[in-house]
Amino acid sequence: MTAFSTAYSSGAASASSRVRPGQTAALLLIAAFLVLFLVAPVAAVVVAAFRDKATGAFTLINFLDFLRTDLLVRSFWNSVSVSAMSVVLASVFALPLAYYTTRFEFRGAAIVQTLGVIPLIMPPFAGAVAMQLLFGRNGTVNLLLGEWFGINIPFMEGLNGVIFVQSVHYFPFILINLSASLRNIDRAMEEAAQNLGSSGLRLFRRIVFPLAMPGFVAGASLVFIKVFDDLATPLLLNVKDMLAPQAYLRITSIGISDPMGYVISVVLIAFSLVAMWLSTFAMRGKDYATTQRGGGGLAKRRMRRRDAVVAYAVIALVLLLVLAPHAGLALMSFATIWSYSPLPDAYTLKHYVAVFSDSGRYIWNTLLYASLAAGIDIAVGTAIAYLVLRTRVKAARWLDYTAMAALAVPGVVLGIGYLRTYYGVTLPNGQALATFWFVIVLALAVRRLPYALRACTAALQQVSQSLEEAAENLGATKMRTIRRVVLPLMTGGLVAGFVTSFATAAVELSATIMLVQSNADAPLAYGLYVFMQSPAGRGAGAALGVIAVLIVGVCTYLSHHIAERDRAAKSETGARRQ
């Protein structure tokens, strides 16, 4: 995945000539954390999959059983086809938005890019129910279509529903990566082709699209993996014959000793790894960022009137579609009754009142868990980044690789691993460690660590080593230099990383759904999931969903704002230096 390819071009720094005891201690502490809460649980899952249930001996029989069970084989192919179709549909949404906003000068390009990212700031399963009400058999769209044209389109029937909801939710990954790639193409690339007689679609097909391919592949593989691993969306849409839901159902209904849950987990991990490896392999040596010396990307052209009409129509359609879950969720949260009608019968605030009076616990838990997890991520991420970039601790690289490996571990697998590993470990009060609320925090922290680590590494790379050397030269010790010079300079990047981790952890469900034991310990996403299960709870669920969207939305805006301000401040000092 190009976005996360580690760049250590600055080389293992030469600042300190030998390894200090403090560094060794930090290394061991982080290593222990990663081993206990990432490596061991995943290893436990893998081992369990290869172990005979009765004797504990090594066996492949569990995998054979998997292949012999029609339901599981069907689930596997369903997962593959849903993921593949989601990539296709997501590309259909993303391509016109990316193309129009990067190639043409027109009002609203910035709005399109912003609105296009909004689906991400919401748990996909939260929108699923709203999508049922809008696009389901008796939803708004089909009721209107039936009234006007006498037709009914099965948007949400079976796997269609999962594909539709997932592609609407995850298409921004393709939009963001593809737009970045398109913007990085130097206009001379296109002009050279025009100069040699190429134009129009041929030019797009032969030059522009191949050059943007790395971005597209990065986005597409991300969508594929996310959809393949997602648990809550199919469950909420009542689709059970997919892999991740099967793993969940096996463990929760049959128990943690049933080997099939582990086999499915291994298949999930293997598939994630293969998808990541394939995308890296396919794009090896293809870093096509070709802009030079502020030459600016592709030439933007003015749209002719005819183009503009088509463009606006396409963009409006796509945006209506991708913003539908939000609109639907908002409507639901204010609705008294909404079924078999295009719009709710009447509106009320009682769901919000109910949420705040009865379910405040969920919100409080979410804020607590997400901020603890994000705090752990930033601390661990900064320490790893510092060890890798600024010390001679060779083993630090392995911390980095291990932390990044969490990308390939689906949430449901991590949750199963925690149950497997820590169910037998009891706390002093007799509670199983696996059911202790803090384990949810740890799971969230491990899940978000790869993203936080990259943010921390980037932040540290921007702090010139000579600034540290200057502090040491003036008599500051290593620790004081870090505290007084390095950390303040990294603050912007770290805060942005914290907020991103916080926001994504706040709506994470796939790992927590395995670990939540009581409603009192449940975070918002779990509560939302429980509410959405029953028609009566939908109003309150939607209200909770709207609150989640607001939390994530505000955080995303904040992180963007902080990152921008930080960049502006840095470039200011840069200008003064020249």
Place this chain on the structure above:
Amino acid sequence: MNVHAHAAQRAQAAGISIQGIDLSYGATRVLKSVDLEIEPGEFFAFLGPSGCGKTTLLRLIAGFNVAQAGKVLVGGRDVSTLPPWKRDVGMVFQSYALWPHMSVRRNVAFGLEERGVRRAEVERRVEAALELVGLGHLADRKPSQLSGGQQQRVALARTVVVEPKVLLLDEPLSNLDAKLRVQMRRELLDLQRKLGLTTIFVTHDQEEANTICDRIAVLNEGVVQQVGTPMELYDRPVNLFVAGFLGTANILPGELKSSGGERVFAIAGGGGEVPLPRRELPPMGAKLMFRPQNAAIVPASAPATAGRTRLMGRVSHCEFLGGTVRYVVKIGAAEMLIDVAHQAGEPLLDHGRDVAVDLAVDKLCYLAS
């Protein structure tokens, strides 16, 4: 591409005619009524400082910029309204713009494929073009695996393989190191002579333009200042900008006067008077210009000879450059540079020494800005 093909192409080389071009970006006028005639087969340069409009003018010929007024004729045909892909004007980009997802061979083949040339013919001509630039053995590399000079040659091959009517080069040497630059400019000249292609070369480096171009158009602030051979521009610049942009120039302010029935140029700050040649009619506000090597330093007491004039001054600084010695001589309020060829064993003149600067009257220029 064999010898006959070259000859045939030279016979049909196209001239370029630029007529009354006006081009603005918003309120900024980038090109102001530009007129230029470039002869078939000529190696022509657009020379000027950055921001003078030379690249804009080149891109206009290629069709990437659109003028508000005026037209461009290639080989007598008005191409002003044609899109870039229908102009048949070959351009080599400053960044080379080699497509990183294609091998060298596919890069070079691209233009032929777009023209629907048969596959066998494409392969043959790509081979020939790569041989022409000496890169036949690297055809299957990716551009990123080539050095800067090699990339430059691939960009050239990619452009000339389609046998365009004219060849446009946008600062083609600016991305190369100094040594390679000298080598590549010879190769460029060889190639241009071999193909007989009408070529326009954009540069801000006067040495580059002087060494390889038949004629040069000097641009400044969107206006063509002067068109001529390198020697004409150097020896007979039409204004102070051209004089200063091509080589070192001594420029002395002053005013025209009548002195004893004869017209003279009186140097400001009491630097002395210079007689004007009889037919010379200097423009309003003109300043005196001469090149450092067109003056001699003689003892203050020596008498002037016919056709020469003398200014009294004082040595204020000197730089020993090896083959020459560059003296800074103060004349009145102005300082000027005088280059003297160095002879073995000859001592340098002392600082503060009074000297006479000896000038040939007919080598002096009177220029306005």
